[in-house]
Amino acid sequence: MGEYYQLKRNLLTITSLLSLSIFGCVWGFYSLTIALNYLIGACAGVVYLSLLARNVEQLGSQTKRMGKAHFAVFVGVDDLRHTMAAVGGSTQFFWDF
Template sequence: MDENNDATETNSEAAVLGGLPLEPDSSMQEYYQLQNELLLLSISLMVVGFVSVWMAYSLTTALNYLIGACSGVVYLKLLARSVEKLGRSASKVSKNQLALFIGVIVVASQLDQLQIVPVFLGFLTYKAALIAYMFKALSTT
């Protein structure tokens, strides 16, 4: 009987790590699914945008777009991580990820090889993914 209590105690300890359950509840599972869908959609739009800009303009402009789009995906991931912490260890969304955007624009403005407009429009690709996801969600309901 003592062994069963020890096993139950060990299982309950294994189920909780640092006060947080290992198995996310259904709302967190939905959040992770949304996060993955948005990241995949952002990356897909980034690839389509890169190829389109390359065909319409030049490889240099397309690479500038790609730099901005990659930083937009990183920004989206940092924002998702900040939102995930809400309620557990933070009471508001951090603004640290905004430093990434500011840094990319400052670097683009200082280097002659980078163009600000393609970098900025590439950064906004994650917003296009958000809008596309919203329309997709509205059309299925």
């Protein structure tokens, strides 16, 4: 099990570092708004990946019922969009194009 935890930590670390470096590249080629939209999506992806890893840990020890925590990631991103609209910030996300 120790090898699994090390692989999980490495996967999350590499994914986070790649996301940050790609954020820098996107910011360099495009505007800050587009780069922040990418970063929000990348952070949601990392959170979702960690939720999936947690479910893999629990395989065999629970029923086949899917948790509702996976939907919370997408609801949180959409809630962030509505909060930004309420305070007058940019609400143009990647799904608006």
